[in-house]
Amino acid sequence: MPSFAFALLPWSVTAQEQKGVTLSGSVQSDILIPKEDTRTGAEKKEDFQTNTYVDLNLQSTHIDAGLRVEYLEHPLPGFENDFKGWGVPHFYVKGKAKNVELTLGTFYEQFGSGFILRSYEERSLGIDNSLLGAHFVAHPFAGVQLKALYGKQRRYWDWGESLIAGADAELSIDEWFTSMQEHNTRLRLGASWVNKDEPDEDIFPDPKHRWNLPRYVNAWDVRANLNTGPWGILVEYAQKTQDPSFDNSFSYDNGHVAMLSGSYSQKGLSVLLQAKRSENMSFRSRRSMSGTSTYINHLPAFTLDHTYALAALYPYATQLAAGEWAYQAELGYNFKRKSAIGGRYGMNVKVNFSYVRSIDSKWLKWGDDTYYQDLNVQLTRRLGKGFKLNLMYMNQRYNKQIIEGHGDMIRSNIFVADALMQLAPKTKLRAELQYLTTKQDQGDWAFGLLELSLAPHWMLTASDMWNCGETKTHYYQGLVTFNVGSHRIQAGYGRTRAGYNCSGGVCRYVPATKGFTLAYNYNF
Amino acid sequence: MGKMIKTTNINKLFLHVVQACLLLMLPSFVACSHIDENDRLIEVKTDDQQPAPVPDDPSTPTPTSTVKNVLLEDFTGQRCNNCPTGTEVIEQLQEAYPDRLVAVGIHGGPLGFKGSATVKGLATEVGDEYYNHWNLEYQPVGLINRGEATNYVNWVGEVMKEMKQTSVVKMEVEAILNADKIDITVKEEGYDSYNGMLQVWLLEDGIVAMQTMPDGTNNREYVHNHVLRTPVNGTWGESFLINKDEKKNQHLTQAVDADWDASKLSIVAFVYSGTGVEQVVKAVVK
Numbered sequence: 001m002p003s004f005a006f007a008l009l010p011w012s013v014t015a016q017e018q019k020g021v022t023l024s025g026s027v028q029s030d031i032l033i034p035k036e037d038t039r040t041g042a043e044k045k046e047d048f049q050t051n052t053y054v055d056l057n058l059q060s061t062h063i064d065a066g067l068r069v070e071y072l073e074h075p076l077p078g079f080e081n082d083f084k085g086w087g088v089p090h091f092y093v094k095g096k097a098k099n100v101e102l103t104l105g106t107f108y109e110q111f112g113s114g115f116i117l118r119s120y121e122e123r124s125l126g127i128d129n130s131l132l133g134a135h136f137v138a139h140p141f142a143g144v145q146l147k148a149l150y151g152k153q154r155r156y157w158d159w160g161e162s163l164i165a166g167a168d169a170e171l172s173i174d175e176w177f178t179s180m181q182e183h184n185t186r187l188r189l190g191a192s193w194v195n196k197d198e199p200d201e202d203i204f205p206d207p208k209h210r211w212n213l214p215r216y217v218n219a220w221d222v223r224a225n226l227n228t229g230p231w232g233i234l235v236e237y238a239q240k241t242q243d244p245s246f247d248n249s250f251s252y253d254n255g256h257v258a259m260l261s262g263s264y265s266q267k268g269l270s271v272l273l274q275a276k277r278s279e280n281m282s283f284r285s286r287r288s289m290s291g292t293s294t295y296i297n298h299l300p301a302f303t304l305d306h307t308y309a310l311a312a313l314y315p316y317a318t319q320l321a322a323g324e325w326a327y328q329a330e331l332g333y334n335f336k337r338k339s340a341i342g343g344r345y346g347m348n349v350k351v352n353f354s355y356v357r358s359i360d361s362k363w364l365k366w367g368d369d370t371y372y373q374d375l376n377v378q379l380t381r382r383l384g385k386g387f388k389l390n391l392m393y394m395n396q397r398y399n400k401q402i403i404e405g406h407g408d409m410i411r412s413n414i415f416v417a418d419a420l421m422q423l424a425p426k427t428k429l430r431a432e433l434q435y436l437t438t439k440q441d442q443g444d445w446a447f448g449l450l451e452l453s454l455a456p457h458w459m460l461t462a463s464d465m466w467n468c469g470e471t472k473t474h475y476y477q478g479l480v481t482f483n484v485g486s487h488r489i490q491a492g493y494g495r496t497r498a499g500y501n502c503s504g505g506v507c508r509y510v511p512a513t514k515g516f517t518l519a520y521n522y523n524f
Numbered sequence: 525m526g527k528m529i530k531t532t533n534i535n536k537l538f539l540h541v542v543q544a545c546l547l548l549m550l551p552s553f554v555a556c557s558h559i560d561e562n563d564r565l566i567e568v569k570t571d572d573q574q575p576a577p578v579p580d581d582p583s584t585p586t587p588t589s590t591v592k593n594v595l596l597e598d599f600t601g602q603r604c605n606n607c608p609t610g611t612e613v614i615e616q617l618q619e620a621y622p623d624r625l626v627a628v629g630i631h632g633g634p635l636g637f638k639g640s641a642t643v644k645g646l647a648t649e650v651g652d653e654y655y656n657h658w659n660l661e662y663q664p665v666g667l668i669n670r671g672e673a674t675n676y677v678n679w680v681g682e683v684m685k686e687m688k689q690t691s692v693v694k695m696e697v698e699a700i701l702n703a704d705k706i707d708i709t710v711k712e713e714g715y716d717s718y719n720g721m722l723q724v725w726l727l728e729d730g731i732v733a734m735q736t737m738p739d740g741t742n743n744r745e746y747v748h749n750h751v752l753r754t755p756v757n758g759t760w761g762e763s764f765l766i767n768k769d770e771k772k773n774q775h776l777t778q779a780v781d782a783d784w785d786a787s788k789l790s791i792v793a794f795v796y797s798g799t800g801v802e803q804v805v806k807a808v809v810k
Contacts, residue, residue, distance in 0.1 A: 081659055195555060204680035207620035209565040214557035242559060246677050252564055288677055290662060401740040406603035406635060 024524060025056040028123070031518040032076055039473055040495060040512035049074050053123065055090075064094040078501075078510035079126040080291050085157040090130060103135040109149055110298075111168045111192035115238035115257050116219035116283065118298040119153070124501060125508045129295060130154045131164060143175030153285040155293050161199050162285040164296060168192040185228040192221040196243075196285060196296065203250070203288060211250055217243040219255075219283060219297070232263040240283055246290055247282035247321035255280035257299060268334040276302060279323035279359055292508060295320075301505030302326035303354040303374055306394075308416050309447050309465055310436040314398035316356060316372040318505030322402075323359045324371060328352070345382035352376050358402075370409070373397040386422030400441065403507075404500075412438035426455040432463075443469015457483055465497065473497075479517075490519040589715050592691035593624045594683050595794055595804040597667040599655055601635030602646060605736045608746070610664035610676035617683055624687060626792055626806045628727060629751045630654055635663045637734070643744075644733040646751055650759055669801040691803045692716035693766060697724075699791040699809040701780070706809050708756065708776040710793045714766035720797030723761030726753045726778055727806075729788045753784060756791070764795050 029052040036044045050071065057066035068090035075084050092105030108130055111117040121128045133151020140146065147168040152159040173187040174180040180187065196217040204210045223236035240255035248255075261274035276299070283297040299318050303326075306312040318324070331351045335342030354374045358367025376394035383389055394414040400407030414436045421429045434447035449463035459481040467473050477494030498512040598614060600607040614627045631637070632651025639645025658667060666674045668682045669689075694713040699706050708724060727750050735746035755761070756778045766772055780786050786809070794804035 081661060197555060202681045203677055204568070204684070205565065206616045207680055207684065208568055210568055210681075212559055212564050212566050214559055216555040216557045218556060242557065244564075246675060250677070252559060252561070288675060290675060401605075401736075405605050406736055 020060050022059045023056070024059070025054065026524070027055075027520065027522040028053045029518075029520045030076060031520075032513060032515055033517075034077070034513060034515040037495060037512065037514040040475075040497065040514065042495065042512040042514040043077075044515075045077075046074050049076050051076050051079075051123070062096055064096065065092065067091040077513055078508060080156070080293065082156040082158075082293070083126050087157060089128065089154055089157065099139045101137040104133075106130040106132050106154065107135040107149070107151075109135060109147070109166075111147075111166065111194070112190055112221050112223045112238075113234075113236055113259065113300050114298040115236065115259075115281070116192060116194045116221045116240065116297050117164075117166050117168075119296075120298070122503055122506070125292060125503055125506055127292060127295075127506065128154055129293070132159050133164075143172040145170045145172075153294060153296065155286070160285040160294060163197040164194065164285060165197070166192065166194040183228065186226070188225045190221075190223045190225075194219045194283075194296065196283075198285065198287060201288070205250065211244060213244060213287065214242050217241055217283070230264050230266040232261075232265070234259070234261040238281075240281060243280075243283065243287070245282065245284060245287040245321075247284065248280050251280060253280055255283070257281050259300075268336070270330070270332040272328065272330040274302060274328050276300075276326045277323070277359060277363070278320070278326075280321060281323070282321040292506065299505065302328040303356065303372060303505065304352055304376070305503055308392065308414075308418070308432070308434055309449075309463075310414050310434040310445055311376070311392070311394050311396075311416065312502075313436060313445065313499065314396060314400075314410055314412065315500055315502035315507060316354075316374075316398070316505060317403050317500070317502060317507040319356075319371060319402065324356050325359055325366060326354070326356045328354045343381070348378075348380040350378040350380075369399060369402060370397055371399045371402050376414075388420040390416075390418040390420075392416040392418075408440055410438055410440040412436050412440075428453040428455070438469075442467050442471055445469065459483075461492075467497075486523045488519075488521040490517075492517045587715055589690035589692055590694045590803075591624070592669075592686070592689045592802070593626060593804045594621070594686045595667075595669055595792075595801045596625060596627045596679065596683060597654075597670070598627060598629050599633055599651075599658075599660055599663055599665050599667075600629050600631055601633055601663050602631065602637040602734055603736050604635035604663045605738050605740060606676070607635070607664045608735060608737055610666070610679070611749075613676050613679050614750075617680060621683070621687065625683065626794075626804045627750050628725065628792060629748065631751060633660065633663055644731075646731065646733055646748060648752070648754070650755060651752065653759060669804075670796055671800055693718050693795055693803040695793060695795070695803045695805045697791055697793040697805045697807045699789075699807050701786055701789075701809050704780050706778045706780060706789070706791070708778065708791055708793075709773055710776070711771070711773040712764075712766055712795070712803075713772075714768050714770045717765075717767045718795065718797075718802055719765050720795050720802060721761040722757070722764035722774065722793065722795050724756040724776055725792045726756055727751060727790050727792060728753050728784055729790065730785065731788075750790075753781070753789075754778070761796075 029050060031050045033048055034044045036042060052071040054069045058064065067088050069088050071086045072083055073086045090106045092103050092107060094101060094103040108119045109117060119129050119131050131149060131151035131153055135149045138146045149166045151164055153164060170188060170190040173189060174185060197215060200213055200215060202210055217240065219238060219240040221238035225234045236259045238257050242252045244250040244252055257278035259276040264271040278299055281299060284294040285296055286294045299320060301318055303316040333349050335347040337346040338344060341347060356371040358369040358371060360367045374394065374396050376392060378392045380390045396412045398410040400410055416434045418432045423429055430451040432449040436445040445465060446468050447465045451461045453459045461479040463477050465475040475495045475497050477492060479490055479492035481490040493516050495514040496512060499510060500507040501510050596614065598610060617625050618627065630651045631646040632648060633655035636647030636651055637645040638647045660673055664676050666676060666679050668674055669686050674682050692715045696711040698709045729749045731748040731751055732745055733748055734742050734744045737743050756776050789809040790806055791809060792806045795802045
């Protein structure tokens with residue numbers, strides 16, 4: 001194993017700049033040497049598992065080019081079966097002139113908030129829905145940006161049969177009126193359109209009938225974003241034509257989503273309020289697909305991606321097909337230094353409330369079920385020269401039936417204390433204590449972590465997540481991290497629990513694991 | 525209002541490429557499909573549903589193949605809310621192909637339920653073993669004559685395709701309850717030589733047990749049919765080799781578990797190899 005790991009070290013690759021050509025890139029290799037664990041059900045299917053990516057990009061004045069090599073032949077646990085493979089799935093040449101840019105090959109793009117088109121890469125979830133084809137961007141006039149694209153979508157090691165075409169126009173109105181600029185006002189209007197051309201296929205609702213499937217699905221999106229002084233408002237609406245699919249049980253209804261988002265940000269104070277209603281907005285390049293692949297669009301999550309282990313134990317996954325009402329309110333306030341509440345060093349308070357609920361066929365009416373609720377309060381305060389404390393309380397409701405397909409509503413309270421202590425000029429110690437209490441699912445959990453940073457190179461981490469409710473299982477982990485230049489190597493041993501790993505409302509089920517881990521990252 | 529771009533040579537080249545791209549995209553700009561409510565289902569022609577012509581007509585001197593039945597292994601679970609929808613698809617198929625479709629509900633996998641002190645569970649260790657062996661990813665999922673893992677929305681189409689296939693093995697099975705054991709006789713006839721495995725399973729119908737329904741509620745009165753209770757001749761069966769024109773039969777016995785309702789048992793026998801299921805038959809235990 002180690003020989004393989006070190007074979008990946010790109011000793012021969014160095015950043016270079018010659019005649020206006022720049023080479024940049026990155027290497028990311030995560031390795032697991034798994035062990036069987038009867039206690040958690042962790043399996044050892046292979047001796048060695050790795051997800052390894054090497055990105056290379058060349059940039060010059062008029063031409064850019066790049067590629068990515070992916071080695072996923074023995075992938076880490078929990079990815080879809082078709083994820084396995086290796087090759088060069090990402091490659092492009094981009095021509096740039098003064099006001100235009102054309103990419104041929106694979107590319108990523110997002111129109112607006114992503115309601116009708118978002119192609120992106122999220123390695124932790126195994127998502128890469130890049131498009132292979134042509135992508136064009138033009139700025140014909142000041143304040144005008146036009147985009148057009150055409151291509152096939154990547155699904156692991158295949159290119160889908162559907163053809164995706166799209167166009168987007170964004171106008172920055174404030175660039176046309178000096179009075180708006182003088183008043184610190186920005187207004188952007190956008191409109192997009194996406195067309196999916198998917199070949200017909202035999203899908204039978206019963207042995208005597210087959211579905212008459214639409215070859216073309218069109219989707220469009222309009223949006224307006226106004227910022228003036230501390231105030232901001234974003235309104236966006238998108239609609240999709242008939243798109244019967246596995247996700248929507250072959251419904252011929254249109255899909256739509258509306259979002260209203262308002263914000264206020266003034267020195268020390270920030271407020272965000274937003275609401276979104278979506279219905280039947282699962283938009284895939286393959287109508288009969290289930291799982292996490294082939295999505296053309298993405299709806300932004302109105303729930304936080306928590307980083308504290310127990311706060312992330314029950315993460316929410318956006319219900320694209322069923323639809324949802326989602327609300328989020330966020331308040332941040334900095335109590336000033338040397339004030340009554342702020343004390344000597346000041347204090348930061350953040351309150352976030354997310355609420356997701358089912359919809360009703362009547363547009364403004366709520367459905368019966370709460371899908372998810374998260375109220376959390378975070379206080380960050382420096383208590384002395386070398387001591388910083390972050391406290392969090394979170395109250396959560398997680399509808400396991402809706403999100404995972406089985407189970408009940410889980411109601412939990414989570415408490416987190418995170419202290420950072422400067423022990424010496426180059427030595428820091430961070431300690432986390434977390435506790436989750438619930439009467440449902442597996443009951444209570446406790447978590448503890450110690451992280452010693454020895455600048456500039458070393459970091460030692462030890463943690464344990466303990467189910468003190470039902471299973472009494474310890475999920476322990478020890479990690480040693482070494483940083484030098486832009487290289488980072490992390491070696492560890494531990495046990496992880498089975499559960500969901502989510503990012504932006506998209507989730508992947510990860511089975512329990514146990515074993516040695518090695519991670520290597522390099523950017524150049 | 526802004527200024528026009530300078531048409532340098534590079535820009536000219538780009539504009540030409542872009543014009544070509546836009547021209548290629550043109551069909552998509554005008555492409556639109558809307559399907560009215562009355563046009564959403566297309567009736568399947570009766571010819572499409574006919575099984576393959578039966579080649580073993582007695583008048584044919586040397587038949588080389590016979591009608592092939594279809595085994596649908598439904599990997600299901602009591603905690604799987606889409607599984608009752610999959611079962612509805614099976615019921616439609618059973619109605620369309622009453623003599624040729626053999627469905628088996630294999631409870632196991634992540635949404636299987638092995639039971640508690642108060643609630644009856646139908647998942648078995650062997651169900652888990654099959655689920656893991658086939659590297660399945662979700663439930664319900666079906667194997668149709670042990671082809672690729674198939675989502676239930678595609679079961680009808682895949683079963684219809686398989687119904688058009690022929691087989692080189694003809695099979696019969698008979699099962700008789702004798703006190704607390706079942707005497708099973710499996711007969712095979714080779715229309716050509718075949719080398720594979722013979723698998724015999726015991727199923728039970730009419731089991732009333734909890735099932736999570738599509739609306740998320742738990743139905744404690746759900747009736748589970750064709751539930752795999754146990755393999756009769758090992759998890760993966762026994763070696764099976766037959767030559768052209770050879771006739772074979774095997775005798776097996778299976779003890780009846782006290783938890784099973786002996787009046788609702790049946791036996792499924794099938795031969796399979798790495799290329800899939802060659803033939804399958806089913807008989808009610810008499």
